Amino acid sequence: MTWVNQDKTAIVGVGATPYYVRGQSYPRTIYELAGTAILAACEDAGINVKQIDGFAYYSGAGAGYGDRFDTGSFMEMLGIPEVGFTAALTSGGGGSVGAAGLATAAIMNEDATYLVTVMALQQYRQRLGTVFGAAAASVENSFVQPSGLVGPGHLMSVLARRHMHLYGTRREAFAEVVISERENALNRPQAVRRTPLTLEEYFQSPMLADPLCRLDFCLETDGAIAFITTSTERARDLKQEPVLIHGCTHGGSRNWGRAFAWMGMPDPDFASSGHKPVADRLWATSGVKPKDIDVALIYDHFSPMVVMQLEDYGFCEKGEGGAFVESGAIRYKGGSIPVNTHGGQLSEAYIIGMTHVREAVEQLRGVAINQVEDAELALVTGGPASLPVSGLILRKSS
Amino acid sequence: MSYGPAVAVPGDHIRITTDAWTEPFWQAAKEHRLTAAQCGNCGHFRMPPTAFCPECQSQNVKWPTLPGTGTVFSFAICTRSPFPDVPDFVYVPVVVDLDGAPGARLVTNLVGVLAENVAIGDKVRVDWNPIQDEWVLPIFRPA
Numbered sequence: 186m187t188w189v190n191q192d193k194t195a196i197v198g199v200g201a202t203p204y205y206v207r208g209q210s211y212p213r214t215i216y217e218l219a220g221t222a223i224l225a226a227c228e229d230a231g232i233n234v235k236q237i238d239g240f241a242y243y244s245g246a247g248a249g250y251g252d253r254f255d256t257g258s259f260m261e262m263l264g265i266p267e268v269g270f271t272a273a274l275t276s277g278g279g280g281s282v283g284a285a286g287l288a289t290a291a292i293m294n295e296d297a298t299y300l301v302t303v304m305a306l307q308q309y310r311q312r313l314g315t316v317f318g319a320a321a322a323s324v325e326n327s328f329v330q331p332s333g334l335v336g337p338g339h340l341m342s343v344l345a346r347r348h349m350h351l352y353g354t355r356r357e358a359f360a361e362v363v364i365s366e367r368e369n370a371l372n373r374p375q376a377v378r379r380t381p382l383t384l385e386e387y388f389q390s391p392m393l394a395d396p397l398c399r400l401d402f403c404l405e406t407d408g409a410i411a412f413i414t415t416s417t418e419r420a421r422d423l424k425q426e427p428v429l430i431h432g433c434t435h436g437g438s439r440n441w442g443r444a445f446a447w448m449g450m451p452d453p454d455f456a457s458s459g460h461k462p463v464a465d466r467l468w469a470t471s472g473v474k475p476k477d478i479d480v481a482l483i484y485d486h487f488s489p490m491v492v493m494q495l496e497d498y499g500f501c502e503k504g505e506g507g508a509f510v511e512s513g514a515i516r517y518k519g520g521s522i523p524v525n526t527h528g529g530q531l532s533e534a535y536i537i538g539m540t541h542v543r544e545a546v547e548q549l550r551g552v553a554i555n556q557v558e559d560a561e562l563a564l565v566t567g568g569p570a571s572l573p574v575s576g577l578i579l580r581k582s583s
Numbered sequence: 584m585s586y587g588p589a590v591a592v593p594g595d596h597i598r599i600t601t602d603a604w605t606e607p608f609w610q611a612a613k614e615h616r617l618t619a620a621q622c623g624n625c626g627h628f629r630m631p632p633t634a635f636c637p638e639c640q641s642q643n644v645k646w647p648t649l650p651g652t653g654t655v656f657s658f659a660i661c662t663r664s665p666f667p668d669v670p671d672f673v674y675v676p677v678v679v680d681l682d683g684a685p686g687a688r689l690v691t692n693l694v695g696v697l698a699e700n701v702a703i704g705d706k707v708r709v710d711w712n713p714i715q716d717e718w719v720l721p722i723f724r725p726a
Contacts, residue, residue, distance in 0.1 A: 327599035328631040329690045331720050332676035333592040335665040342659040343678055350657070350703045395584070395660035395698075439637070448678045448690045449630065455657070
C-alpha cells in the first residue's frame with residue numbers, strides 16, 4: 186500500500202559549515218556551527234529564517250555527543266518568532282534520515298510549514314571514538330563495557346567477524362568499500378581524505394579491533410548540516426527544484442533492539458545492519474524496488490555496515506554483500522549502484538549521517554560533483570545502531 | 584597475524600553499577616557462581632536481567648546455577664589499552680552463548696589463549712576477575 190504522504194513534502198534547502206578535522210572548529214561554538222548551517226539552508230531554499238516554524242531532530246535532539254539542542258535557544262539566537270512543532274526521533278544516528286519523515290508528519294498535520302533538521306558535531310571535549318569508555322558503566326552497559334569494548338568500532342568489529350564467519354566475507358570486501366569511497370572523494374575540495382588509496386595500503390593500516398583496521402573507521406570531524414522540509418505545494422514557489430520525499434520509514438525489530446550495545450541479537454540479525462524491517466517497509470510503501478535506485482547514500486560509520494545494509498536493502502542476497510561489493514558493483518564509475526558518491530563518512534566528513542542527505546539532494550538537483558547521469562531516485566540510510574534505524578527515498582521533481 | 588597471549592582487562596579499572604534486577608547476577612558472581620535471569624513463569628532466559636520477562640511479562644525471576652561453560656559466538660582482538668594510565672595489552676572481548684541458558688549471552692574477556700588462535704565455536708569455561716568495589720566479573724578461558 187503506497188504511503189499516503191508520498192511526494193507531498195520536499196527538501197527545499199540544504200546548508201553546511203565547512204568540514205573540519207576533529208577539534209579544528211574551535212573556538213566556534215556548536216550553536217554557532219548549527220546556526221550557520223541553518224542560515225545557509227534558508228538561503229539555499231530562498232526563505233527567511235524567520236519563516237521556520239518547526240524543528241524535526243533525530244538523535245534525541247543531540248548536538249553531536251554529549252551536547253543537546255534546545256529549540257528555545259535556536260529561536261533566541263536566530264530570531265525565529267514562533268514554532269508549532271518541535272520533536273525528535275529517539276536514540277542516535279540511526280534516525281538521521283527518519284527525521285525527514287518526522288518533518289513530513291508535522292507538515293501533513295498542519296503543525297508547521299518550514300521544518301528544519303539540523304546536526305552539528307564538535308569533538309574537542311570528547312572524542313566519539315572513546316565515548317563509551319569515558320562514560321560511567323550504566324546498569325545496562327555493565328554487561329558490555331567491562332569486556333573492553335569501549336568504542337563503537339570495537340563493538341562493530343564483533344558483528345563484522347560474525348558476518349565473515351557465517352558467509353565467508355573477506356576483508357577485501359571492507360577494503361573495496363573504503364577504496365571506492367576514497368575514489369569518490371579525490372575531486373572534492375571539502376573532503377578530509379582525498380589521496381588515492383590502494384589495496385596494499387589498506388592492508389597496511391593498523392588493526393584497531395581485529396577484524397577492523399583504522400581505515401574501516403569513519404572520520405572524526407567537526408561541522409554542521411541543516412536541511413529544510415516543506416510541502417511540495419509551497420516548494421514550487423521556492424528557489425530550488427524541490428527534492429520530493431518519496432518514502433521514509435524508521436523503527437526496527439526487537440531482535441536488533443539495542444544492537445551492539447546489547448549483543449543479544451539472534452542470527453541472522455546479529456551479522457546485519459538491523460535495517461531489514463525498515464527497508465522492507467520502505468520498498469512496500471514507496472512502490473520502488475532496489476533496481477530503480479540510481480544512487481545510494483549508505484551510512485558508513487564502519488565499512489562492514491555498508492556491506493550489510495546493501496544486503497538488508499536487497500541490492501544483493503543476504504550473505505552475498507561481500508562478493509557483491511568486490512565485483513565493483515558500488516563504484517561510481519562502472520558500478521551497477523553507485524554508493525556514497527561524495528566519499529561518505531569514511532573519506533569526506535562525518536556529521537552523523539547528514540552528509541548523505543546533502544549529497545542525495547545535490548544528485549537529484551543534478552549539481553553533484555560526482556553526478557550520476559539522469560539520477561531520479563536516491564536511497565539514503567540512517568546509521569546501523571540502537572533503534573530506530575531509518576531509510577529515505579528521495580525523488581527528483583518532474 | 585600474531586598477537587600473543589590474551590589477558591583480561593585490568594579489574595582495578597572496571598567499575599560496574601547494579602539495580603534491583605541485575606544485582607542477584609552480580610551477587611552470585613561474587614560467590615563465583617554463574618547464573619542468568621530466568622523467568623519463573625515460562626522459563627525464558629534474558630540477559631541483562633530486566634524487570635519483566637519479554638515473552639510472558641511475568642516479574643517472577645529465578646537464578647539457576649549454570650554449568651559455567653559456553654561457546655564463542657563472536658569476538659574481537661584489541662591491542663590498545665582503553666585506559667590512559669595502563670600500557671597497551673592484548674585482549675579478546677568475546678560474546679559467549681551460555682550453556683544451560685538458551686538465548687542468554689555474556690560479553691566479557693577470553694583469556695589463557697593466544698589471541699590469534701581464537702575461533703567462533705570454541706568451547707569455553709568461566710573464570711573470575713575481581714573488579715572495583717569488591718565485585719567479580721565472569722570471564723572465560725578455553726574449556
